[in-house]
Amino acid sequence: xxxxxxxxxxxxxxxxxxxxxxxxxxxxxxxxxxxxxxxxxxxxxxxxxxxxxxxxxxxxxxxxxxxxxxxxxxxxxxxxxxxxxxxxxxxxxxxxxxxxxxxxxxxxxxxxxxxxxxxxxxxxxxxxxxxxxxxxxxxxxxxxxxxxxxxxxxxxxxxxxxxxxxxxxxxxxxxxxxxxxxxxxxxxxxxxxxxxxxxxxxxxxxxxxxxxxxxxxxxxxxxxxxxxxxxxxxxxxxxxxxxxxxxxxxxxxxxxxxxxxxxxxxxxxxxxxxxxxxxxxxxxxxxxxxxxxxxxxxxxxxxxxxxxxxxxxxxxxxxxxxxxxxxxxxxxxxxxxxxxxxxxxxxxxxxxxxxxxxxxxxxxxxxxxxxxxxxxxxxxxxxxxxxxxxxxxxxxxxxxxxxxxxxxxxxxxxxxxxxxxxxxxxxxxxxxxxxxxxxxxxxxxxxxxxxxxxxxxxxxxxxxxxxxxxxxxxxxxxxxxxxxxxxxxxxxxxxxxxxxxxxxxxxxxxxxxxxxxxxxxxxxxxxxxxxxxxxxxxxxxxxxxxxxxxxxxxxxxxxx
Amino acid sequence: xxxxxxxxxxxxxxxxxxxxxxxxxxxxxxxxxxxxxxxxxxxxxxxxxxxxxxxxxxxxxxxxxxxxxxxxxxxxxxxxxxxxxxxxxxxxxxxxxxxxxxxxxxxxxxxxxxxxxxxxxxxxxxxxxxxxxxxxxxxxxxxxxxxxxxxxxxxxxxxxxxxxxxxxxxxxxxxxxxxxxxxxxxxxxxxxxxxxxxxxxxxxxxxxxxxxxxxxxxxxxxxxxxxxxxxxxxxxxxxxxxxxxxxxxxxxxxxxxxxxxxxxxxxxxxxxxxxxxxxxxxxxxxxxxxxxxxxxxxxxxxxxxxxxxxxxxxxxxxxxxx
Numbered sequence: 029x030x031x032x033x034x035x036x037x038x039x040x041x042x043x044x045x046x047x048x049x050x051x052x053x054x055x056x057x058x059x060x061x062x063x064x065x066x067x068x069x070x071x072x073x074x075x076x077x078x079x080x081x082x083x084x085x086x087x088x089x090x091x092x093x094x095x096x097x098x099x100x101x102x103x104x105x106x107x108x109x110x111x112x113x114x115x116x117x118x119x120x121x122x123x124x125x126x127x128x129x130x131x132x133x134x135x136x137x138x139x140x141x142x143x144x145x146x147x148x149x150x151x152x153x154x155x156x157x158x159x160x161x162x163x164x165x166x167x168x169x170x171x172x173x174x175x176x177x178x179x180x181x182x183x184x185x186x187x188x189x190x191x192x193x194x195x196x197x198x199x200x201x202x203x204x205x206x207x208x209x210x211x212x213x214x215x216x217x218x219x220x221x222x223x224x225x226x227x228x229x230x231x232x233x234x235x236x237x238x239x240x241x242x243x244x245x246x247x248x249x250x251x252x253x254x255x256x257x258x259x260x261x262x263x264x265x266x267x268x269x270x271x272x273x274x275x276x277x278x279x280x281x282x283x284x285x286x287x288x289x290x291x292x293x294x295x296x297x298x299x300x301x302x303x304x305x306x307x308x309x310x311x312x313x314x315x316x317x318x319x320x321x322x323x324x325x326x327x328x329x330x331x332x333x334x335x336x337x338x339x340x341x342x343x344x345x346x347x348x349x350x351x352x353x354x355x356x357x358x359x360x361x362x363x364x365x366x367x368x369x370x371x372x373x374x375x376x377x378x379x380x381x382x383x384x385x386x387x388x389x390x391x392x393x394x395x396x397x398x399x400x401x402x403x404x405x406x407x408x409x410x411x412x413x414x415x416x417x418x419x420x421x422x423x424x425x426x427x428x429x430x431x432x433x434x435x436x437x438x439x440x441x442x443x444x445x446x447x448x449x450x451x452x453x454x455x456x457x458x459x460x461x462x463x464x465x466x467x468x469x470x471x472x473x474x475x476x477x478x479x480x481x482x483x484x485x486x487x488x489x490x491x492x493x494x495x496x497x498x499x500x501x502x503x504x505x506x507x508x509x510x511x512x513x514x515x516x517x518x519x520x521x522x523x524x525x526x527x528x529x530x531x532x533x534x535x536x537x538x539x540x541x542x543x544x545x546x547x548x549x550x551x552x553x554x555x556x557x558x559x560x561x562x563x564x565x566x567x568x569x570x571x572x573x574x575x576x577x578x579x580x581x582x583x584x585x586x587x588x
Numbered sequence: 589x590x591x592x593x594x595x596x597x598x599x600x601x602x603x604x605x606x607x608x609x610x611x612x613x614x615x616x617x618x619x620x621x622x623x624x625x626x627x628x629x630x631x632x633x634x635x636x637x638x639x640x641x642x643x644x645x646x647x648x649x650x651x652x653x654x655x656x657x658x659x660x661x662x663x664x665x666x667x668x669x670x671x672x673x674x675x676x677x678x679x680x681x682x683x684x685x686x687x688x689x690x691x692x693x694x695x696x697x698x699x700x701x702x703x704x705x706x707x708x709x710x711x712x713x714x715x716x717x718x719x720x721x722x723x724x725x726x727x728x729x730x731x732x733x734x735x736x737x738x739x740x741x742x743x744x745x746x747x748x749x750x751x752x753x754x755x756x757x758x759x760x761x762x763x764x765x766x767x768x769x770x771x772x773x774x775x776x777x778x779x780x781x782x783x784x785x786x787x788x789x790x791x792x793x794x795x796x797x798x799x800x801x802x803x804x805x806x807x808x809x810x811x812x813x814x815x816x817x818x819x820x821x822x823x824x825x826x827x828x829x830x831x832x833x834x835x836x837x838x839x840x841x842x843x844x845x846x847x848x849x850x851x852x853x854x855x856x857x858x859x860x861x862x863x864x865x866x867x868x869x870x871x872x873x874x875x876x877x878x879x880x881x882x883x884x885x886x887x888x889x890x891x892x893x894x895x896x897x898x899x900x901x902x903x904x905x906x907x908x909x910x
Contacts, residue, residue, distance in 0.1 A: 070723060073855050073888040085887050090723055109888050112880040116859035149877065150863055175852065200862075201852040 031097040040093040047088035060222045061176035062089045064533045071176045073113045111143040119150035128224040165213035165378040172225035179217035187497035210327045214320040214517040215374030215526015228374050235406045238368045238396045246366045248283040252290045253372045253437025253522035254400045256543030260529040261404035262415040267539030272419025287426035290433030292346030297556035299339040299580045301449035310334045312510040317341035319379035320517035324493045326585050338581045343369040347393030348579040353569045368396045370403045372525035399527025430559040431548030438541035439491035439521030440467035443514040449557045455481040470520050491516040600752045606742030607823040618729040622737035629661045629670040633743045634698045634705030636675045639827040640805040642762040643743040645774040655690045657746030702849025707740040720851045721891035767828035784816035797831035807896040810903030835909045839868045846897050856884040857894035
């Protein structure tokens with residue numbers, strides 16, 4: 029099948045839209061509300077094109093290619109319509125841009141320039157629209173909303189349905205939170221909002237807080253997935269692994285130490301593999317390192333709370349180790365240490381407020397969570413261009429993970445890591461082929477049967493709570509369907525998290541995941557239990573049950 | 589081979605009486621040709637805008653013919669289920685009678701709002717209570733209600749189907765005449781009559797200077813006295829206004845109707861109509877903005893509502909206000 033766009037011929041596949049083809053071929057068609065994760069809502073009316081032989085303008089996002097179709101993407105009439113629609117969009121969206129998540133890459137402003145838009149042509153009709161706050165995680169400024177309803181669609185797709193459309197003042201339908209539901213803080217609304225109406229709590233007003241007290245030792249720990257995504261904020265390609273550059277950058281802004289959450293992940297792996305091997309009931313066992321998933325279970329499927337592994341999430345474990353094991357080694361009072369986690373995630377902001385994770389004397393394992401975007405913003409504000417930096421090493425010893433710890437950032441990573449270690453726990457031997465390809469990739473639900481010694485383990489890996497919901501519903505019918513299930517709330521896992529650079533879409537998620545897998549491949553140590561620092565920790569500190577329990581395990585809220 | 593009923597409808601050249609004027613025979617043929625285990629038939633009786641009240645007249649006077657038209661459709665399409673979709677008032681008035689006379693037809697109450705009468709919106713309303721149009725294609729004839737081929741025809745169309753099959757169709761339609769007239773009402777006359785003639789024959793031709801809004805109710809086109817040699821299109825309405833009426837009052841009424849009746853989905857219709865309403869309320873038309881808004885509503889709205897809503901504003905501005 030062939031179509032012509034602006035008189036040039038292109039190959040097309042049945043089912044492809046004109047916008048998809050144009051994007052592939054680098055032909056510019058403005059599209060604001062389009063997102064590859066959602067059915068086109070066709071609401072912004074910017075991707076207008078003409079079809080030869082047909083009257084009127086069509087939206088490229090919904091226009092299916094037909095053999096012989098001839099498309100015009102640019103002429104006076106099209107541009108005039110786009111310009112007016114942009115002006116009408118701005119009539120809902122006149123904002124102070126300084127702390128917007130799109131401050132450095134606002135697509136609306138870019139289009140405004142390109143189409144010579146008079147931004148103030150119509151008065152802002154949303155000045156008195158409310159700001160909603162969802163727990164300690166998210167803020168929704170409805171005065172910025174342009175009513176594309178991507179957030180409502182993705183919230184629905186996530187199986188939550190917390191955001192909905194409701195009739196408000198002046199006969200308009202507005203996006204509002206449903207008072208009868210609860211947000212799980214996954215932040216997918218945020219990464220699917222084209223105009224920055226959502227932001228994380230503290231984004232970006234509170235990013236300098238960790239450095240306020242000059243007398244304290246500031247320790248940064250970086251999540252596995254941010255190393256293959258943060259480069260995008262500085263014009264690099266998705267998937268480029270920049271661990272060494274991050275180390276240099278955070279030292280420049282005043283961090284005293286930089287550790288790797290992947291080391292925490294190695295501990296999570298070992299503990300979780302052990303729990304799985306020793307567990308006698310409540311199968312399947314669910315992973316619990318994703319706080320939005322944990323909240324989803326606690327709020328909407330409390331009967332499955334007992335299936336969650338009690339192992340803490342990697343950054344909480346590492347934070348705990350920093351403030352106990354490492355503090356003692358350094359001769360520091362844990363009260364004088366500030367732990368800052370750089371996470372791809374919005375719900376981690378909520379997780380660190382959970383009291384059951386606090387250490388002795390109410391010390392928090394992690395003091396601050398900054399998202400990937402927030403760290404990038406902080407660097408830009410300090411005029412640090414990550415792309416140009418040299419690479420430095422992370423700090424010894426909590427900055428040296430195994431490859432297993434790094435792949436935690438992609439959906440399937442936890443399962444693959446745990447299987448590598450569980451095999452050793454069960455059989456006493458390491459796996460011949462340590463790569464479990466069945467659990468990799470961006471499919472919503474991945475299933476496999478894995479032979480470990482004499483045992484066949486039925487596993488499932490899923491990302492997106494909407495997919496997880498399907499699994500939970502199936503388990504209600506068939507409780508023995510699986511033995512072990514990994515769930516990440518965000519599509520594709522943490523690489524698609526609510527704290528990641530935008531756009532976060534199918535293409536970027538794929539590349540970010542590839543980055544992590546290539547990083548694993550390059551590591552000498554690829555098994556969590558083989559990581560020397562992990563061995564050392566178990567010998568020196570995690571040998572006793574009390575420490576293991578205090579640092580590595582938690583409990584969950586069982587709602588009535 | 590196609591059903592002979594469809595051949596007859598095609599021969600009659602009947603066009604849809606819900607406003608869009610699509611050839612009815614062709615629509616039936618499209619539904620017939622689709623292969624599906626189930627098909628749906630919807631009789632649209634959601635009228636409820638200023639100047640349009642002919643479906644009510646037909647339902648109250650000729651309900652049996654309408655039901656007969658629906659019955660013919662049920663026989664034409666294997667394994668089909670029929671709905672009558674009625675606005676709140678007609679629903680209340682007619683549900684018991686329809687239930688008694690044709691229990692096999694489901695009577696469905698239309699929710700508030702103009703957009704809820706649009707054919708793809710009806711599908712969403714019946715399926716999930718959502719008042720929002722669907723994208724086309726796929727057309728309702730291909731994937732309609734519950735993704736099955738669906739025939740959506742207006743009340744009047746079904747009435748005439750019955751007439752056609754009985755051999756009694758004489759190329760007439762129902763005209764609604766209202767506004768500043770002596771003899772307001774519904775009149776069944778030839779489809780080929782000119783507005784001028786219709787007004788005269790129904791004893792409605794005004795003695796004062798006037799203009800009319802013809803065709804699509806609130807969306808109808810504005811015609812001056814010297815433009816009345818046209819025929820009536822759309823939904824068959826003629827509304828007569830005194831020439832010295834305050835055009836802003838009139839436009840304000842329209843704009844309010846659309847602001848309240850649209851679905852708020854797409855930018856040009858949602859924001860555009862709102863801005864028109866604001867301008868009109870302030871009695872001050874910013875001409876370039878006014879024209880730009882009408883332009884995007886007409887050319888880039890998601891569904892037909894945005895583009896047809898343009899018609900009266902543009903007409904009144906060009907012919908009366910300017």
